[in-house]
Amino acid sequence: MxxxxxxxxxxxxxxxxxxxxxxxxxxxxxxxxxxxxxxxxxxxxxxxxxxxxxxxxxxxxxxxxxxxxxxxxxxxxxxxxxxxxxxxxxxxxxxxxxxxxxxxxxxxxxxxxxxxxxxxxxxxxxxxxxxxxxxxxxxxxxxxxxxxxxPLVSATAFLNRIEAPPSNITEQLGKLLDAEEGTEVTFSVGGETFAAHKMVLAMRSPVFRAELYGPMSEATAQRVTIQDMQPAVFRALLHFLYTDSLPGRDRHGGDADRDLIWHLLEAADGYAVGRLSLLCQSILSENLDVETVATTLALACQHNCDPLKDVCLDFISSSHVMNEVVATQGFKNLKTTCPALLLDVFQKTMRFHSA
The missing domain is CATH 2.60.210.10 (Apoptosis, Tumor Necrosis Factor Receptor Associated Protein 2; Chain A)
Incomplete structure (x- = not known):
C-alpha cells in the first residue's frame, strides 16, 4: 500500500x-x-x-x-x-x-x-x-x-503527485510570430516587412479587428502599409500583442529606450491596446527626470493618459525642480502644444506649497 x-x-x-x-x-x-x-x-x-x-x-x-x-x-x-x-x-x-x-x-x-x-x-x-x-x-x-x-503557514493538504507545468501559451505564440507560419497579412513599416496572423491581431486590438475583418479596405488586403511609425515600434507592438510583454529590455534604460516607450505609448493609444498603454505609462513614471518630464506630460495629455499626467504634475510640483523644468526645450514645446496644461501645473504647484 x-x-x-x-x-x-x-x-x-x-x-x-x-x-x-x-x-x-x-x-x-x-x-x-x-x-x-x-x-x-x-x-x-x-x-x-x-x-x-x-x-x-x-x-x-x-x-x-x-x-x-x-x-x-x-x-x-x-x-x-x-x-x-x-x-x-x-x-x-x-x-x-x-x-x-x-x-x-x-x-x-x-x-x-x-x-x-x-x-x-x-x-x-x-x-x-x-x-x-x-x-x-x-x-x-x-x-x-x-x-x-x-510567517504564513498553510493548512495541511494531500501532496499532489501529478504536477501540471506552468502555462507557456505566450511562449508558443511568440514562436509562432518568429516562425511566420500560417501568416495571412504582411505590414510594410518604414521600409521593413512584418508578417502576422489576422486572428491574433483582431483578438488583441479592436482597431486591427475593424481593419482586418471589417468593411475597411484592409479587410481583404494581404499587404498593409503603416505610415508614421518606426519599424522598431511596430516590432515591439507585435511582440506585445502575441506575448503580452515587451521584448527583453532594461526598465531603467537610456534615452533611446525612453524614446521607444514614448512612441509605443502612441501606438498603444492608436490601436486601443489598454494594457500596453498602462505598461508604458508605468515605465515612464518610474524614469521621470527634469529634462524629459515636460515632454512626457505633453504626451500624456495628447493620448488621454491621466495616471501618467498626474505623476508628471506631482513630480514638477513636489520635487522643487520647477525652475529647471521651465528652462527645458520640452517645457517650451509644452507651452505651444498643450497650453492648457500650464494651468494644471500652476494649480498643482500652488496646492503643494499651501499644504
Whole structure:
C-alpha cells in the first residue's frame, strides 16, 4: 500500500512603508544647538508607530560636523523585527540615494535599540550643504521601513503527485510570430516587412479587428502599409500583442529606450491596446527626470493618459525642480502644444506649497 503524503507550506510575511519628511527653511533650524532635534509626524508600519528624528547640528559633540538622522520605534513594550533604509532626495532630479541601511534586526521601544542607525554621523554637514540634496533651503528625508511579521503557514493538504507545468501559451505564440507560419497579412513599416496572423491581431486590438475583418479596405488586403511609425515600434507592438510583454529590455534604460516607450505609448493609444498603454505609462513614471518630464506630460495629455499626467504634475510640483523644468526645450514645446496644461501645473504647484 503506497504511503500517503501530506504537505504544508511556510511563507515569510513582511509589511513595508515609506515616510517622506520634508524640511523647509533648513538654515533657520541649523542654529538649534547640539542635541536639539526635530521629530517628524508619526507614521504606521507593520502594526507599530515610528518617527524620524532629525538633529541639524548632530546628536552629540563628536557629531558636531554632521547632521544626525534616526528612525525611532515608538510606544511602550514594543519589540519588532525590522529593517530600515534612510535616504536623501536629490532636489534637482527627484531621485533618492541611500545614506544608511539597517539590516533586519530587533527593535525594542524600551531601550536604545529603538533607534537606527547606531551612529550620529549620518552625513557631513558641509558636504550636505554643497550638494543637490539641499536646494532652496529645502531638504527631503525618506525612510523605508520593512517589518517582519509572523510567517504564513498553510493548512495541511494531500501532496499532489501529478504536477501540471506552468502555462507557456505566450511562449508558443511568440514562436509562432518568429516562425511566420500560417501568416495571412504582411505590414510594410518604414521600409521593413512584418508578417502576422489576422486572428491574433483582431483578438488583441479592436482597431486591427475593424481593419482586418471589417468593411475597411484592409479587410481583404494581404499587404498593409503603416505610415508614421518606426519599424522598431511596430516590432515591439507585435511582440506585445502575441506575448503580452515587451521584448527583453532594461526598465531603467537610456534615452533611446525612453524614446521607444514614448512612441509605443502612441501606438498603444492608436490601436486601443489598454494594457500596453498602462505598461508604458508605468515605465515612464518610474524614469521621470527634469529634462524629459515636460515632454512626457505633453504626451500624456495628447493620448488621454491621466495616471501618467498626474505623476508628471506631482513630480514638477513636489520635487522643487520647477525652475529647471521651465528652462527645458520640452517645457517650451509644452507651452505651444498643450497650453492648457500650464494651468494644471500652476494649480498643482500652488496646492503643494499651501499644504
Amino acid at each position: 503506497p504511503t500517503r503524503t501530506t504537505v504544508s507550506t511556510c511563507t515569510a510575511v513582511t509589511d513595508q512603508g515609506k515616510h517622506v519628511f520634508e524640511i523647509f527653511d533648513y538654515s533657520q533650524h541649523r542654529g538649534m544647538g547640539h542635541e536639539m532635534l526635530i521629530t517628524s509626524g508619526t507614521f504606521y508600519v507593520g502594526g507599530h508607530d515610528w518617527a524620524i528624528r532629525f538633529y541639524p547640528n548632530g546628536f552629540e559633540w563628536n557629531c558636531r560636523d554632521c547632521i544626525s538622522v534616526y528612525l525611532e520605534l515608538l510606544g511602550e513594550g514594543a519589540v519588532v523585527s525590522a529593517s530600515c533604509d534612510l535616504r536623501l532626495v536629490d532636489q534637482t532630479t527627484g531621485s533618492s540615494s541611500s545614506l544608511h541601511n539597517t539590516p533586519l534586526r530587533e527593535f525594542s521601544s524600551d531601550d536604545d535599540s529603538r533607534f537606527a542607525p547606531e551612529t550620529g554621523m549620518f552625513m557631513n554637514r558641509s558636504k550636505l550643504e554643497s550638494s543637490d540634496y539641499l536646494r532652496d533651503d529645502h531638504l527631503t528625508i525618506q525612510c523605508i521601513v520593512t517589518v517582519k511579521k509572523a
